[in-house]
Amino acid sequence: MTGIKRVERWNLPAGCVPYVLRAGQSESSVVFGQAVRIQAGEAQTNGAFTICTVVGPKDDPIPQHFHEHEHDTFVCLRGQLQLWTDDQSRVLTRGGFGNVPPGVKHGYALRDHHTELVGLISPGGFERFFAETGWSFDSSGYPIRDDDPPSPELIAAVGKKYDVHFVPDANYVDASSSEGDTALPGNVQPYYLRPGAGERRVFGSIMATAMCRGFETDGRFGMCTLEGARGATAHRITHGIEHNVLFVMDGVIELSLGDETHQLYPGDTANIPAGTPYGFHMIGGDNRILVFSEADVMWQLYDGCGIPWNAEIYPGAPTKMDLARVETTFTALGITRAEPGPSGREADHG
Numbered sequence: 251m252t253g254i255k256r257v258e259r260w261n262l263p264a265g266c267v268p269y270v271l272r273a274g275q276s277e278s279s280v281v282f283g284q285a286v287r288i289q290a291g292e293a294q295t296n297g298a299f300t301i302c303t304v305v306g307p308k309d310d311p312i313p314q315h316f317h318e319h320e321h322d323t324f325v326c327l328r329g330q331l332q333l334w335t336d337d338q339s340r341v342l343t344r345g346g347f348g349n350v351p352p353g354v355k356h357g358y359a360l361r362d363h364h365t366e367l368v369g370l371i372s373p374g375g376f377e378r379f380f381a382e383t384g385w386s387f388d389s390s391g392y393p394i395r396d397d398d399p400p401s402p403e404l405i406a407a408v409g410k411k412y413d414v415h416f417v418p419d420a421n422y423v424d425a426s427s428s429e430g431d432t433a434l435p436g437n438v439q440p441y442y443l444r445p446g447a448g449e450r451r452v453f454g455s456i457m458a459t460a461m462c463r464g465f466e467t468d469g470r471f472g473m474c475t476l477e478g479a480r481g482a483t484a485h486r487i488t489h490g491i492e493h494n495v496l497f498v499m500d501g502v503i504e505l506s507l508g509d510e511t512h513q514l515y516p517g518d519t520a521n522i523p524a525g526t527p528y529g530f531h532m533i534g535g536d537n538r539i540l541v542f543s544e545a546d547v548m549w550q551l552y553d554g555c556g557i558p559w560n561a562e563i564y565p566g567a568p569t570k571m572d573l574a575r576v577e578t579t580f581t582a583l584g585i586t587r588a589e590p591g592p593s594g595r596e597a598d599h600g
Contacts, residue, residue, distance in 0.1 A: 254398050255386040260288040260377065266296045266493075268508050268526045273517025274391070279384030283309055283396035284360070286384065289519040290495050292374030296523070298493045298544040299471055300374045303327070303517075305366040306392045313405075314357035314420035317413045321372045321467055322350040324358065325540065327499070329365030332425055333358045335440035339425040342367075345445030345499075346428070347461045351468075354440045355417050364391075368497060370542050372470045379412040436465050448474075451556035454571065455482040456532075457564035458552035464545065472546025475499070476539045477564045478532045486529030486591050489522075490584030492547040496520040501534025506591030527588030547583055554579030 257279045263269055271289055278285035284306030291300045305328075314334060324333055326342040333340055333348040334357045341361060342348060350356045358367075383400045387393055400408075409416060432447040449460045461473040476484075486506055496505070496519065503514040506529045507522065513533075514520065522528050530539075541548045555576045557569060580586070 257381045257384070257386045260291065260381075262288065262291065262294055264293060266294055266523045267521075268523060268528075269294075269521050270505070270507065270512045270514065271519040271521070273515065278387045278389075278392075279380045280387045280393055280396055280398075281380055281384035282312065282399055283307060283392065285387055285392035286380045288377045288380070289368075289497065290521045291377040294521055295374050295493050295495070295544070297374045299370050299372040299542065300376050301368070301370055301495050301497070301519070301542055302377065302380070303366060303368045305364065306360050308360055308363045308365070311357050311359035311422060313416055313418075314355050314422075315409070315414050315416045316355045317352055318415070319352055319373070319413050320376060321352055321370075321470060322356065323370045323462060323473060324348040324350070325368050325461070325473075327366040327368055329360065329362035331358060331365055331367050332361050333442070334420075334422060337421065337423060338440065338442075339423050340428050340431065340442045341425045342428075342442070343445060347443040347448075347473075349439075349441050349462050349466055351438050351440060355420060356440075357420065357422070368540065370471060370473065372467070376412060379408055379414065382408045382411075434460060434463065434466060438466060438468050441466070446562055450559040450562075451552040452559040452565055452569050453552050453556035454484075455479065455565055455568040456484060456552075457559055458549060458556065460549050463549050467546070469545060472543045472549045474541050474543075474549045474552070476541060476548075476552075478537050479564060479566065480533060480535055480537070482532040482537070482564070484529050484531075486527050486588035487580075488527045488586050488588050489524050489547060490586070491524050492544040493524055494522040494544070494548060495542040496522065496530075497540040497542070499538040499540050501532060501537030503537060503539060504531040504533050506530065509591075511591060527591070529588070529591060550583055551579065551585065554582070
């Protein structure tokens with residue numbers, strides 16, 4: 251691989267600042283034919299986590315391995331993603347989720363051409379593994395072929411640097427049915443969720459569905475989706491100490507971020523450091539945002555302010571709120587209301 255150009259900056263800001271990254275905008279590192287794009291890394295999240303997308307062709311499994319310290323998650327965005335965790339396996343389709351705590355043997359395979367996933371790795375910094383094992387690909391999608399795959403020697407040497415422990419005799423079991431993958435376990439263990447499964451809360455007219463909470467991540471982070479119809483609006487707030495990243499899965503989102511307003515489309519990412527005012531207005535016909543939160547603050551917000559929701563679709567109109575509970579939750583989580591943003595929109599909750 252002599253002369254191969256490596257990724258250096260990922261086209262990201264050098265520090266922890268608010269920004270919007272458009273789908274496919276980040277430079278990618280091609281590893282085993284798959285294009286890895288970093289949406290936010292260690293520097294951009296103050297070390298909280300790394301968020302990356304991976305897209306590529308149908309191929310053989312990535313070698314199974316484990317991390318002593320890193321916690322991984324996987325969300326299928328397109329195609330079919332087979333994930334192995336210890337002696338279990340599932341095939342995830344769009345919206346399906348897999349949780350991989352430290353110490354759990356895991357690997358994955360893209361089972362359809364042009365399969366894509368997004369995932370979180372905690373703590374941040376694992377982007378260096380991808381940068382040092384792949385080659386720079388400055389285009390959207392993924393390359394037609396990978397003419398410069400990393401050698402086994404390189405993978406082993408870089409893996410040793412970044413807490414990747416390969417398991418050469420791993421068993422690739424057949425995938426089991428996901429029929430029963432509907433509930434969060436409530437403790438730190440590997441598990442899977444079918445698309446749309448998980449606990450749900452509604453705050454105003456926005457439905458939050460938990461993929462993993464602090465219970466499942468030892469308090470490190472949380473992941474949930476926020477869904478709503480056209481017109482659903484979240485008031486501008488500021489988190490005192492926690493970092494959040496928004497990744498748009500469906501619809502169109504008008505985001506107020508600091509002093510700027512952005513329209514976000516599927517695949518776009520917004521980085522929201524602690525202390526940054528933000529809010530959003532859903533303007534697509536059917537909208538869904540995937541939220542990555544330090545210390546699980548977003549789910550705690552909706553759990554504290556919202557009401558349990560048994561339906562699998564968001565409400566058509568704002569639900570009634572307990573304002574005393576809202577104030578108590580805001581205070582407990584260190585959340586403050588921010589001044590209206592550039593759009594000046596009023597919110598239906600908060």
